[in-house]
Amino acid sequence: MELLNVRDLKIFCPDNRPLVHGIDFSIRAGEWFALIGESGSGKSISAFSLAGLLPNGLRREAKEIQMLGQDLASISEGKLRDLRGTDIAYVFQDYQSAFTPYFTLGKQMDEVMQAHRHWTREERQKKSWDALNEVGLEGAEAYGRYPFQLSGGQLQRAALALAMMMEPKLLIADEPTTALDAMSAAKVLDLMARLKNEKGCAVLFITHDLRCVRRYADRIAIMQNGSIIESGEKRKIFENPQEIYTRNLLASVPPLHNVPRRLPIVGEDFLEGGALCAATRNA
Amino acid sequence: MPLQEMHDIGEPEVLRLTDVWKTYYGGHQAVKGISLTIGQGECLGLVGESGSGKSTLARCLLTLERMDKGEIWLNNRPLHELGTSELRNARREMQVVFQNPSGSFNSKLTIKDSLLEPIRCQNKGCPSFLGDTNNTEEEIAAKLLEKVHLPARYLNSYPSELSGGQKQRVAIARAISVEPSLIVLDEPTASLDVSIQARVLNLLKDLQEELGLSYLFISHDLSAVNFMSERLMVMQYGQMVDLCKRKELFAPERHPYTKQLLELFDVK
Numbered sequence: 429m430e431l432l433n434v435r436d437l438k439i440f441c442p443d444n445r446p447l448v449h450g451i452d453f454s455i456r457a458g459e460w461f462a463l464i465g466e467s468g469s470g471k472s473i474s475a476f477s478l479a480g481l482l483p484n485g486l487r488r489e490a491k492e493i494q495m496l497g498q499d500l501a502s503i504s505e506g507k508l509r510d511l512r513g514t515d516i517a518y519v520f521q522d523y524q525s526a527f528t529p530y531f532t533l534g535k536q537m538d539e540v541m542q543a544h545r546h547w548t549r550e551e552r553q554k555k556s557w558d559a560l561n562e563v564g565l566e567g568a569e570a571y572g573r574y575p576f577q578l579s580g581g582q583l584q585r586a587a588l589a590l591a592m593m594m595e596p597k598l599l600i601a602d603e604p605t606t607a608l609d610a611m612s613a614a615k616v617l618d619l620m621a622r623l624k625n626e627k628g629c630a631v632l633f634i635t636h637d638l639r640c641v642r643r644y645a646d647r648i649a650i651m652q653n654g655s656i657i658e659s660g661e662k663r664k665i666f667e668n669p670q671e672i673y674t675r676n677l678l679a680s681v682p683p684l685h686n687v688p689r690r691l692p693i694v695g696e697d698f699l700e701g702g703a704l705c706a707a708t709r710n711a
Numbered sequence: 712m713p714l715q716e717m718h719d720i721g722e723p724e725v726l727r728l729t730d731v732w733k734t735y736y737g738g739h740q741a742v743k744g745i746s747l748t749i750g751q752g753e754c755l756g757l758v759g760e761s762g763s764g765k766s767t768l769a770r771c772l773l774t775l776e777r778m779d780k781g782e783i784w785l786n787n788r789p790l791h792e793l794g795t796s797e798l799r800n801a802r803r804e805m806q807v808v809f810q811n812p813s814g815s816f817n818s819k820l821t822i823k824d825s826l827l828e829p830i831r832c833q834n835k836g837c838p839s840f841l842g843d844t845n846n847t848e849e850e851i852a853a854k855l856l857e858k859v860h861l862p863a864r865y866l867n868s869y870p871s872e873l874s875g876g877q878k879q880r881v882a883i884a885r886a887i888s889v890e891p892s893l894i895v896l897d898e899p900t901a902s903l904d905v906s907i908q909a910r911v912l913n914l915l916k917d918l919q920e921e922l923g924l925s926y927l928f929i930s931h932d933l934s935a936v937n938f939m940s941e942r943l944m945v946m947q948y949g950q951m952v953d954l955c956k957r958k959e960l961f962a963p964e965r966h967p968y969t970k971q972l973l974e975l976f977d978v979k
Contacts, residue, residue, distance in 0.1 A: 467904045580761070609761045609931040614975050636904040639934075642978045680909035682938035684977050687957070690916065691909040691938070 431457040431597055431630050432478070436491040439473055439482070439654075447486070448474050448654045455598065455630050460621070462633045462641045462662075464677070465651035466694070471634045474651070475600050478632075479516045480508050496597065514544050517591035519584070521603035526587040527575040533560070533586055534571035537593060544594060559589040563619055581612030585619060592623050599624070600632045605640065613637075617644060638681050642666060650674050722750035724787075725892050725925045726772065731781030733764075733771055741767040742778070743949040749893060754919060754926040756940030758933050758972065764949035765929050769897050772927075774802055786892055803833055806886035810898035812878035816870040822881055823852045823866040829889045838890055840922055855884040859914060876907035880914065887918060897929045912938055933976040945969050 432455040439448040448470040455461045463471045477488045478500060493500035496515060500508065512518075520526055527536055537556040541547055547555070557567030563585040575583055584604060591599055601620065605613035621644055624631050635641060641648060642662070649659035650671070658671045669675045676694045726749040733742040741764045749755045759765040770776035772783055774790055783790040788801055806829070809815050816825050827848055830836075837846045841854045853863035859880040870878055879899060886894050896915070900908040912935060918924060928939045936943055937957060945953035945968060953966040961973065 466906045610933065610972065610975050611760045611931075636906075638905060639976065639978050677906060680906050682909075682912065682934040684934055684937055684960070684973070687938055690913045693909050693913065694906045 429457045430454050431495060432632075433492065433494040434478070434490065435493075436489075437474060437477065437493070438489040439470070439477055440487045440489070442485040442487075446654065448477075451651075451654075451656045453649050453656060453659060455632060456646075457597070458624070458628045458630055459646040460624060460631045460633060460644050462635060462645035462648045463651060464635060464638065464641055464648060466636065466677075469651040470654040471651045472602050475602060475632055475634050478600070479512050479518075480505070481512075481518075510544070513540055514594045515597045517594065517596035517599050519587050519591050519599065519601045519604045521606050523580060523584040523587050523604075523607065524575070526590070527583070529575055532572050532574055533578075533590075537571075537590055540590065540593065555593060559593040560586065562592070562623065563589040564615070565589070579612075581608055581615060584608060584612070584616050588616065588619060588623070592627065592629070595627055596629055598630050598632060600634070602634045603636070605637060606635070613640070620644075638678060650677065722752060725749050725751050725753075725785070726927075727782075727784040728768075728772055729782040729784075731768065731771055731783070732779045733767055733776065734779055735767075741949050742771060745781075745946075745949075745951050747944060747951070747954075749925050749927060752919070752923045752925055753942070754928055754940045756936035756943040757927060757929045757946060758931065758936050758943060759946035760931055763946040765946050766897055767949075768946070769807070769895050769927065769929055773805055773807055773895060774798060803829075803889060804892040805895065806889065806891040806893075807895040807897065808879070808882045808886050808899045810901045812875050812882055812902065813870065815882050816878060818870050820869075821866065822856075822868050822870065822873070823849075825870070826852050826855060826866075826881060826885050826888065829885060833889055835889055838888055840887075840890070851888075855888055856881070858887070858918070859884045874907075876903050876911060879903065879911055883911075883914065883918070887922060887924065890922075891924075893925045893927065895927045895929070898931070899928075900935060901930065901932070908935065915939065933972050945972070 434454065435452050436450045437448060438446060438450050440446055451474060463475065465471045473482065473486065476482055478493060482488055490501040527533065534556055537559065538552050541552045541555060556571055560567035560570045565582060565585060570586065578586060605616055608616065617640055620631065633645065645662045647660065648662050648665045649656045652673055658665065658669065658674050665674065666678065669678060673694055676692045679692045680694060682691060728745060728747050731742055731745045734740045745768055747755065757765050767776065771778040781791065785801060785804055790798060790801055793801055830851070837844050837851050841851065846854065852866055856863055856865060861877060861880050865873065873881070900911050903911060916939065919926060928936055930936050937960065940957065942954065942956055943960065944951055945966065947968050953969040955962070955965065
């Protein structure tokens, strides 16, 4: 069953220069959908634009952003605000700014519930503790902590707890592990996969870490310069990529076995007039 | 001790650390008795999580941090015995590239001035690998940028006008400009995305082969370390838990922690 259906999504700069050139994709309920690409390919702003979170000045156009029987492209800002934080939740790369520095985690979780639900103080507190426990933090203790008292990995897990607390149908995770080391990243992703399966929530995973894509994703779309150039089942993309760009992007992660002398590179090199193409670098 | 055998590395030695300890104020033991050697033209990879002590070790060997105990031999000179002014001279033989390229440039200096700072400050002329010794400063700077595949038009730019990958290239150009014996690369690609990382890693390898550079490559990314290094060293809780040649990485005698890391990075 399709949870989200996006048709002809375009994003423009203030000067009407297009950043995203009309992309189509759909996410099924409960699946892990990875949107991958280089910095600047437009993957993050596409995801932000879904729930109307574009930076100032950028403009969105879309034929349709269908989710749960509503068209997010045309509903009112008020309805959109109700959706954000409940049915659509976000986790960002920068876990430091997911929390206000001078509020405890508990206070911030409380705030979200107060905004969206009419629960008693006890209900809200129990919900926060449970959510924190689920991400492997000591709920009762972490509840009273300030963000700076937690490590990066812990803070990102707390951000995940905050996002999953309202049991969203769609979790949009924008490079959630880029700023973490491999071990902490693995912990966060394992948790995300577990919560996704338990709660049946779909994940829109934006990343350039192809290793986690290979491990967790069900389907993949590859973005380049504002367009989706290829998409499909993970196995199909990894085993038989149709586009040269996709093939080189996938190969640019250093392998552990059969280490090549040089890595394939995608796109053009910086040196003017002398774009080093991937083929010559591989030779 | 089997680990000790691993230090015998054919090529002449550039750096030798013996039993380095570092405890921070407050009692946290960051580095606990690390010994290592790096050979001429070799890249030694150092893998570890955040907090494993790998960056502290790097700061100790660069003598940016005073160690509690231990010996540092750079080109057979004992850095641990040198006085301040001698140390300042000896230290020039080492250069470093840090993770955060924005933090390694003075935002008020042009790329050209930042790039030439080590050469000016060490009263060195044109690096020998650029050939012609009669180059003007402008020419030296332009040729250094060319070495890292950047066009000369960036010379009069400011750091804020360059992307992260471009700044990291300038940092590399600056590091090679004084022809150091050793370059410490502390997570040089951690803040870059995968395609830019591939380019920077290729560039580092090209330069290493062309100029015979020796590297200490530090990262939590096992696959990047594995790509760069002939030998890999694994740190956990301030100790070295494993040291092996690249081809022995999957051998059964690896430390359990190394195997754990391999499992994370070896995704089928």
